[in-house]
Amino acid sequence: MSSMTAPEALAELAALEDPKARTVNERHGDAHGVNLSKMRALAKRIGMSTEFARELWATGDVAGQLLGLLIAKPRELSADEIDQMVRTTRSAKAHDWTVNYIAKKSPLAEELRLRWFHDADADARAAAWSLTSARVAKDPSGLDLDGLLDRIERELRDAPSREQWAMNETLAYIGIHHPALRERALEIGERLQVLADYPTPPNCTSPFAPLWIAEMVSRQG
Template sequence: MAETAVAAVLAELAALEDPKVRAVNEKQGNDHGVNLTKLRALAKQLKTQPELARELWATGESAARLLSTLICRPKAFERDELDAMLRQARTPKVHDWLLTNVVKKNPHAEELRLAWLADADPVVASAGWALTADRVAKKPEGLDLPGLLDVIEAEMKHAPDRLQWEMNSCLAQMGITHPEHRARALAIGERLEVLKDYPTPPNCTSPYAPVWINEMVRRQAAE
């Protein structure tokens, strides 16, 4: 990709920079100031451009990397390439968008899920748990659900923040989507009290697993 194309996109991202957005994002560990709705609109204009996506990722800029995940071709990445990208994605939003927009759509996703679950780096391991939570909810066949609950029960309480968050998400999905494991999932959540006091905005569901599970089950019953 010509350097001018990358420079032009970076200039557009710079023009979208908003100090107020950056201030809010920095409180959440993210180092960019681009409104995500505007960033998605830019991605829609650019459409799929795999080479440009790789060049934007290589800049190391968070806004450029977020845009990269929207204009790449997810299935084109090799396993080792995605593993390296995940380890480079140290801010929460880039990490999340890489998983959601790229890894989950890649044929190596399951292989990476298993490798990342066992990784010593808690941020990398959190990616494994995020992919596991997705499988628990959407494609649980072949998963050892009781075994996952055993690990969550033993390790979630003292896990580092990012890892704890994704393990908790997996616990919640277990209770929401698998009635046969709901009582145990609720009991684990109640006993460990992880995220029980998490500040939750009005009209949003608490990430505290017992509240989250019960609310989603209530909504399902009301549909």
């Protein structure tokens, strides 16, 4: 592991800043301008260290927090620590990485999913829906899929954007992975029209649930 200190790591990140990249990133909720490939190279040089990751997270610096997420070992973070990370980050990408790189890979993933599922904080609920999507696709035993569709039907249209995106993913995953519920998932998506107008580049799959479901099911054949 590198003997680098947190201030030294932040200084290296600052030296990698690209003002144009920061302008683009800030439009998407990320206050940094560091190329992610260069950030990953720095993380590889530092090596895995959850303690160092904690130091970087505590700085509140967005690039520092992203770097910390790349070097943290999910098993070494407590449920309370992961919970605090989800609630306190100011960065859209740090929220996404916390969920995908830490919470989903933690042995505490199901505990966190249940903790967050009816939380007052929309970012925590978004994290719960992301963890739920993973369960829907890989380990649905014990999940009330009809109950999930009931809640999606009630809440999807008016949910805050981050939560809406994650909830919509769960809707699509139910339709993709569970043929018995596919018709209902498609009907909910068609009726609510959430993300129907989302600009989708050529050769990319639309996030509009009915199109997403149809595309992925066609690939299964």
